[in-house]
Amino acid sequence: MSLTLTVLPGEYAVAQLPAGSAVPDWATRGDLWCVMNAPDELSVVCPAEGVPDGVRVQRGWQALRLTGPFEFTLTGILASVLNPLRDAGVGIFALSTFNTDYVLVAASDLGRSVAALREAGHTVQE
Template sequence: MRRLAIDVRPGEYAVARLAPDAPVPANLLDPGEPVLISITRTPEELSVICPAGLAPAGATVEEGWRLLSVRGPLAFTLTGIIAALSSELAAAGVALFSISTFDTDHVLVRAPELERAVKALRESGHEVTV
């Protein structure tokens, strides 16, 4: 695996679940502060990843996540990025939640495990900026 540049983003994030027919919370679509917001609808749920302060009311919410973003853009032909990050974090006992966007890959780790995650990624040869 090649060496990756990874940025730890400020603030805590939340992973939220709404009913599959719930409307997308309009405030999440407003342009503003440059933060990651991911909205995914499946037949079973409307899933939202966002800064904890923007978590939708009435959702089932898992708070306390920190966001690590691979500096991109990454070519679509690259393989194994999430596999490498997940195996390196798994070896350190750190659970993750992954998201991919057009330009890059992101992982969320529980806030109490952030220090261990950063250490594991650095020891695997990645550049991690906190």
């Protein structure tokens, strides 16, 4: 399965807030953001510059958007992207929406990620 991915501009961050936290204003700014509530935490993916000091955070992520939309019945979409990244030793953070998927990779791994994806037959637009 050959896909097209686009590297989104800007640096992203993955932050963790305590369980039961209210969604902070900074978490919902920018073009791409995601808030996930779980029993033991509130996770936030958002532009890195918006995360204030004092928040548990990992910065330095680049986002790749898979060109969709994809029907829910399709299988192997993420695997076709994640397997080459795994084989290249690249860690990921994945997000899904109704229409498509996003994969975050460390900015320091972006070149290796793009090369691995292209070698796997995908098109990557930078």
